[in-house]
Amino acid sequence: MNRFEARFAVDFTDLGEQTLKNIACPIRVYAVGLNANAHQTAALPSSAPHLSIVVLPFANIGGNPEQEFFVDGVTESLTTDLSRISGAFVIARNTAFTFKGKAIDLKQIGRELNVRYVLEGSVQRGGTRLRVNVQLIDAETGNHLWAERFDKPLADLFDTQDEIVSRLANTLGAQIIAAEARRAERSLHPDVMDFCFQGMACIHKGLTNEHMAQALGFFERALALDPGSIEALVGVASIELHKGANFATDDGAARLAVAEATLIKALSLDPQHAQAHMHMGFLQLFMNRANQGIAECEQALALDRNLAHAHGVIGLAKYFLGRGEETEAHVRLSPRDIYAFRWMMWVGLAKLQLNADSEAVTWLRRSIEANRNLPLAQFLLVVALAQLGLLDEARATAQAGLRLDPGFTIRRFRAGAAGDNPKYLAGRQRIYAGMRMAGVPVG
Numbered sequence: 001m002n003r004f005e006a007r008f009a010v011d012f013t014d015l016g017e018q019t020l021k022n023i024a025c026p027i028r029v030y031a032v033g034l035n036a037n038a039h040q041t042a043a044l045p046s047s048a049p050h051l052s053i054v055v056l057p058f059a060n061i062g063g064n065p066e067q068e069f070f071v072d073g074v075t076e077s078l079t080t081d082l083s084r085i086s087g088a089f090v091i092a093r094n095t096a097f098t099f100k101g102k103a104i105d106l107k108q109i110g111r112e113l114n115v116r117y118v119l120e121g122s123v124q125r126g127g128t129r130l131r132v133n134v135q136l137i138d139a140e141t142g143n144h145l146w147a148e149r150f151d152k153p154l155a156d157l158f159d160t161q162d163e164i165v166s167r168l169a170n171t172l173g174a175q176i177i178a179a180e181a182r183r184a185e186r187s188l189h190p191d192v193m194d195f196c197f198q199g200m201a202c203i204h205k206g207l208t209n210e211h212m213a214q215a216l217g218f219f220e221r222a223l224a225l226d227p228g229s230i231e232a233l234v235g236v237a238s239i240e241l242h243k244g245a246n247f248a249t250d251d252g253a254a255r256l257a258v259a260e261a262t263l264i265k266a267l268s269l270d271p272q273h274a275q276a277h278m279h280m281g282f283l284q285l286f287m288n289r290a291n292q293g294i295a296e297c298e299q300a301l302a303l304d305r306n307l308a309h310a311h312g313v314i315g316l317a318k319y320f321l322g323r324g325e326e327t328e329a330h331v332r333l334s335p336r337d338i339y340a341f342r343w344m345m346w347v348g349l350a351k352l353q354l355n356a357d358s359e360a361v362t363w364l365r366r367s368i369e370a371n372r373n374l375p376l377a378q379f380l381l382v383v384a385l386a387q388l389g390l391l392d393e394a395r396a397t398a399q400a401g402l403r404l405d406p407g408f409t410i411r412r413f414r415a416g417a418a419g420d421n422p423k424y425l426a427g428r429q430r431i432y433a434g435m436r437m438a439g440v441p442v443g
Contacts, residue, residue: 048139050193051176052115054091055079057100058132061124071123073161074132078119081169084304086275087193087231091115110139117145117176130154132164136175146175167337169306174338177201195222196231203238204338206373207246208404212239230270237262238279245286246376247413248405256286274304282313286418290320308332312343315350322423324350341370345377352383353427360384375405379413383434394438402441409443410435 055078060071076093083090091113099109106118121134129151136146148171152160181201184194199218205211216239222232240259244252260283266276281296294317297310304310315330327350331343348363364381367374378401385394402408410432417428436442 048110048114048116049089050180051085051087052089053082053117053119053176054096054109054113054115055082056118056120057097059122061122064125067123067125070161074123074165077161077165078168081165081306082172084274084306085173086273106137106139107142115139119172125154128154130160134168136172138179145179166306166308170308170337174204177204192222192226192229192232195219196229196235199235206371207242208373208375209248211373212242212248215239228269230266230273233262233266234273234276234279237266241279241283245282247408247416250412252416256283259283272303274300274307277303278307278310278313281310285317285320286416288418288420290317290419293317308337309339312339312346316346319346319350319353320419320421320424322421324353341367341374341377344370345374345380348380348384352380352431353423357384357387361388373404375401375408378404379408379435379440382438382440383431386434386437387430391437398438398440409441411443
């Protein structure tokens with residue numbers, strides 16, 4: 001350590017030459033941060049973009065040449081699909097394939113390609129089954145952030161490839177958001193996207209009023225820095241939408257109106273934002289416009305075919321249209337998907353509409369086991385249990401729901417009715433009756 005470092009306890013990271021406004025020649029830029037001898041420590045800012053990743057060519061375990069096209073296809077499709085994630089920076093396939101078959105230092109790759117994350121994996125075929133292993137790695141530290149294994153029966157190779165890629169892309173999106181949120185927590189000077197990632201991570205924890213309030217705070221801080229941030233606008237809209245759609249407040253209609261105005265603004269700034277279209281589709285259901293909601297979600301899927309949540313919303317739309325028997329077919333379950341708990345709840349809701357109360361109990365319990373921070377799932381389970389005559393369990397479940405949302409009432413839920421289909425309305429009457437039997441407050 002030289003005398004300057006010893007005195008001021010700082011570290012310098014060379015960020016390379018950067019082109020700066022009103023300066024003709026490139027300037028070498030350094031990041032300055034406190035070193036380990038300082039009284040306060042903080043992560044140095046990374047020069048790599050947010051959501052930057054390279055998908056390395058997957059390894060063909062066993063070396064079967066007939067399997068090589070499938071292995072390369074998984075790599076290529078995953079590269080393409082990750083590129084559809086809003087704001088993602090994904091290294092092109094041709095560049096990534098220059099590393100195929102080579103022994104490489106992942107931290108060096110991160111520096112060379114200026115990415116934060118590296119995804120590597122392997123494919124192994126054994127008889128009639130296929131095993132895919134994947135690992136997400138922090139390119140700056142070399143730490144493993146997430147690993148997963150997929151075991152699939154080998155049927156149609158292309159269908160198998162599509163399913164694997166779809167599940168990977170969805171799960172990876174959530175894992176990278178969580179990693180970015182952790183980075184943001186360590187940042188001394190968080191930027192707009194740092195706040196957005198922290199907000200998204202709060203939503204992923206569950207839809208309690210506490211988590212939604214925390215998320216909204218992060219999105220509002222992002223908008224204070226950049227009022228035109230699409231991700232922050234969509235984040236705010238999603239919070240207001242969740243409040244209205246999950247009956248979390250007594251002014252649900254006002255919350256939905258705010259969500260609609262915010263989504264309209266976001267789509268005016270970026271008409272091709274898949275998540276914004278998906279949220280707009282979800283919103284339409286609670287405006288008694290289920291068919292328009294389906295159209296919005298179909299547009300979202302045209303922009304991002306792996307947006308599994310849009311499939312789930314279409315399934316929920318069928319419930320609003322009195323076609324609950326169709327809901328389950330639209331739910332594409334991956335046990336690792338961050339939103340699986342919501343889709344399970346929607347299937348349970350559809351089963352209630354069909355008077356299939358035992359099946360509803362199964363789906364709603366699965367939803368709660370996947371994420372216990374969704375009060376509405378508890379209250380719907382109350383209904384299924386009560387309709388089956390299991391009143392003691394129904395009352396206990398009602399108390400569990402009220403611990404998550406003490407302000408929930410039947411009156412609030414009734415005020416959120418948003419359809420005119422006779423089958424939908426009859427199903428709602430069964431829900432009110434079940435809640436009353438279990439002692440949910442009338443309000």
